[in-house]
Amino acid sequence: MSFLKIANIETLYFDRIYALHGLTLDVAEKEIFAVLGPNGAGKTTLLKTVAGLLKDQPKKGIIEFNGRRIHRLAPERISSLGIVYVPEDRGLFRELTVKENLDLGCWGRRTKGIKEDLDFIYELFPILIERTGQQAETLSGGEQQMLAIARAMLRKPKLLMLDEPSLGLAPLLARNVFEALEKISQLGTTILLVEQNAKLALKIANYGYILEAGRIVLKGTSKELMENEDVQELYLGLGQETTTSKGWRLYKKRRRW
Numbered sequence: 001m002s003f004l005k006i007a008n009i010e011t012l013y014f015d016r017i018y019a020l021h022g023l024t025l026d027v028a029e030k031e032i033f034a035v036l037g038p039n040g041a042g043k044t045t046l047l048k049t050v051a052g053l054l055k056d057q058p059k060k061g062i063i064e065f066n067g068r069r070i071h072r073l074a075p076e077r078i079s080s081l082g083i084v085y086v087p088e089d090r091g092l093f094r095e096l097t098v099k100e101n102l103d104l105g106c107w108g109r110r111t112k113g114i115k116e117d118l119d120f121i122y123e124l125f126p127i128l129i130e131r132t133g134q135q136a137e138t139l140s141g142g143e144q145q146m147l148a149i150a151r152a153m154l155r156k157p158k159l160l161m162l163d164e165p166s167l168g169l170a171p172l173l174a175r176n177v178f179e180a181l182e183k184i185s186q187l188g189t190t191i192l193l194v195e196q197n198a199k200l201a202l203k204i205a206n207y208g209y210i211l212e213a214g215r216i217v218l219k220g221t222s223k224e225l226m227e228n229e230d231v232q233e234l235y236l237g238l239g240q241e242t243t244t245s246k247g248w249r250l251y252k253k254r255r256r257w
Contacts, residue, residue, distance in 0.1 A: 009061030082158030105154030142173030
């Protein structure tokens with residue numbers, strides 16, 4: 001049984017613009033699943049639809065989490081089931097300190113286990129210890145992303161969904177964030193990751209989907225996708241181009257989906 005099952009969903013904006021068309025996706029427990037695609041493909045819409053953040057969506061199809069149908073439930077009910085969403089803008093309370101943001105992550109929890117969870121995130125992101133009293137808005141982009149993930153982990157997620165965690169980060173910081181996600185997964189948290197940086201995403205993911213224009217056009221294990229010639233050219237920057245006999249025009253291979 002799929003941990004997260006999405007079957008033939010259609011999500012509309014303004015009840016007439018299709019953002020997702022008959023999308024089907026299965027996520028297994030305790031693994032990392034990457035959804036790749038260009039801007040405007042529907043990646044963020046997919047996560048928001050699962051999280052219940054788009055009212056009355058999806059219009060069609062079903063979403064099941066851990067054997068329970070959750071489509072069209074209120075976002076707070078979906079969150080209470082163990083689905084935690086980290087948006088592209090990180091969703092921090094920017095005027096609050098690092099500690100205050102983390103305290104909000106513990107809101108509603110019993111005291112038992114909180115210290116151990118804090119120890120884990122401080123081991124994962126030691127810079128947050130140094131920034132405890134600093135306002136979130138004064139952190140660097142990488143530090144804000146670390147804080148957002150740390151706060152999400154304090155919610156004890158069963159499914160952690162992240163939208164473009166590498167966005168705006170320097171390469172070294174992006175790698176650090178993805179290494180942390182790999183460690184989180186190894187402890188049993190399922191991760192659904194939306195990302196444009198295919199190299200980083202496929203390096204840590206078990207399975208991947210290519211989303212274009214609201215449809216899944218290709219899926220497979222990370223190894224299968226990295227070895228796919230179209231993925232290499234369009235997403236990994238490994239494709240080859242040819243020139244004319246005059247050497248002035250470049251042609252790209254046509255994709256096969």
